[in-house]
Amino acid sequence: MSSPSSPSRVAIVTGGARGIGLAVGEWFLADGWCIALIDNNAETLFPAAQALAQPERVLPLHCDVSDPDQVTRAVQAVDERFGRIDALVNNAGVAVFKRIGATTFDEWRYVMGTNLDGPFLCTQAVAPVMLRGGGGAVVNIASISGLRASTMRVAYGTSKAAIIHLTKQQAIEYGNAGIRVNAVAPGPVETEMAKQVHDETIRRDYFDAIPMRRYGTTEEIAGTVGFLCSPAAGYINGQVLAVDGGFDASGVGLPTLRSLP
Numbered sequence: 001m002s003s004p005s006s007p008s009r010v011a012i013v014t015g016g017a018r019g020i021g022l023a024v025g026e027w028f029l030a031d032g033w034c035i036a037l038i039d040n041n042a043e044t045l046f047p048a049a050q051a052l053a054q055p056e057r058v059l060p061l062h063c064d065v066s067d068p069d070q071v072t073r074a075v076q077a078v079d080e081r082f083g084r085i086d087a088l089v090n091n092a093g094v095a096v097f098k099r100i101g102a103t104t105f106d107e108w109r110y111v112m113g114t115n116l117d118g119p120f121l122c123t124q125a126v127a128p129v130m131l132r133g134g135g136g137a138v139v140n141i142a143s144i145s146g147l148r149a150s151t152m153r154v155a156y157g158t159s160k161a162a163i164i165h166l167t168k169q170q171a172i173e174y175g176n177a178g179i180r181v182n183a184v185a186p187g188p189v190e191t192e193m194a195k196q197v198h199d200e201t202i203r204r205d206y207f208d209a210i211p212m213r214r215y216g217t218t219e220e221i222a223g224t225v226g227f228l229c230s231p232a233a234g235y236i237n238g239q240v241l242a243v244d245g246g247f248d249a250s251g252v253g254l255p256t257l258r259s260l261p
Contacts, residue, residue, distance in 0.1 A: 009033045010082040011229065012075075014065050014122060015092030017044040019191040020141065023218035024089050027226045029054060036078040038092070038122075040064045065092045065118030075125040084133040087229040088126045090119035090163075091141040095156040097197060108155045115159035116166065123170055127179060135178030137229040140167045141221075142185040144244050160185070164240050171238030180237040182228045187244025188215045208255045212245035 011028045015021040016037030025035045029052065036059040039045040049060035059081050063074040078085060094114045096107045119140050130136035145153050146160030163183060170181040188194060188206050194215065198206070207213045224243050227233055242248045 008084075009086040010036070010078065010084050011087035011089065012036045012038060012078055012085060012122070012126065013089045013091055014038045014063075014118065015141075016060075017041055017048045019193065020186065020189065020218050020221050021089070021091040022048055023222040024091060024225050025058075026052070027219075027222040028087070028229075029057060031226060031230075033057075033087075034082050035059070036061055036074075036082075038063045038065065038074055040092070064114075065090075065122055066113035068121055071118075071121045071125050075122075075129065079129050085126050085129045086133065086136045088122060088130075088136070088138045089141065089225055089229075090122055090138065092118050093141065093143075093159075095153075095193070095197075097152045097156070098154075099152055100154045103154055111155035111159050112162075115156070116162050119163055119166060123174075123181070127174060127177075130179050131177055136180075137233070138170065138174070138179060138181040139225050139228050140164075140170075140181070140183040141225075142167070142183045142240060144185050144187045144242060144247055147185055147240075147242060147248050167240065168238050175237045180228075180233070182233075182236055182238065183240045184221065184224050184228070185240055185242045185244065185248070186216060186221050187242065187247040189221060190215045190217055206247075209250055210245045210247045211250055211254065214245065216243060216245060 011033050013021050013025045016025050017039035025037050028035045034057045037049055038061045042062045045060050049058050052058050061074045063070045096111055123138050140163050142163045143160040145157040146164050167181055167183040174181055
């Protein structure tokens with residue numbers, strides 16, 4: 001249980017060991033929250049939590065969000081440590097980049113298990129604790145790939161499109177009880193994963209298609225998530241906010257338009 005002098009608000013961030021998840025955790029810490037970072041990669045998770053250098057406010061938990069029993073135990077651990085949960089950020093995600101015919105069913109289930117089952121299980125487990133404290137906020141990290149299709153993303157893109165609808169389902173049920181649920185759909189973001197899978201040709205293609213001609217930063221995504229969890233977003237529920245530099249809004253002809261005098 002947290003002491004009276006501890007920060008009153010508590011956030012869980014899944015996939016919190018690096019990238020967007022870690023940036024979200026850092027945003028919450030800077031805003032005075034306690035955080036629980038959940039990740040299935042212990043080798044990355046515990047050093048990341050230690051580097052934050054605030055052990056009294058940071059709880060790292062090794063957990064696979066696709067496993068119901070592990071999720072239940074993780075949420076119980078957060079409740080026992082801090083005594084409340086005010087925000088949940090369902091950020092944990094995996095990807096398999098293959099064409100439809102080459103994607104195996106095991107790969108399909110692997111992506112769906114983390115990207116879709118995870119937000120379902122985590123929100124379901126967290127909701128009773130949130131409601132006990134009077135409500136809270138959930139943010140599901142979707143993707144621009146859930147709003148527009150692209151090649152080699154049949155599992156990833158479909159999982160993110162499903163998260164967007166799951167967000168709406170959760171919003172109407174949990175919103176009625178006092179929990180707001182929204183989604184953030186990032187466009188290309190400067191993360192380690194992006195650096196591994198986006199070569200210079202792909203990056204050039206994205207720059208051509210994004211009006212702002214750059215990738216987003218993890219801090220920009222984290223700021224949006226933080227806003228949606230804050231009182232300033234108190235009447236926002238069931239929405240999907242694309243943080244993508246205008247990528248979803250753009251159509252064909254953008255490079256040609258830029259070349260015009």
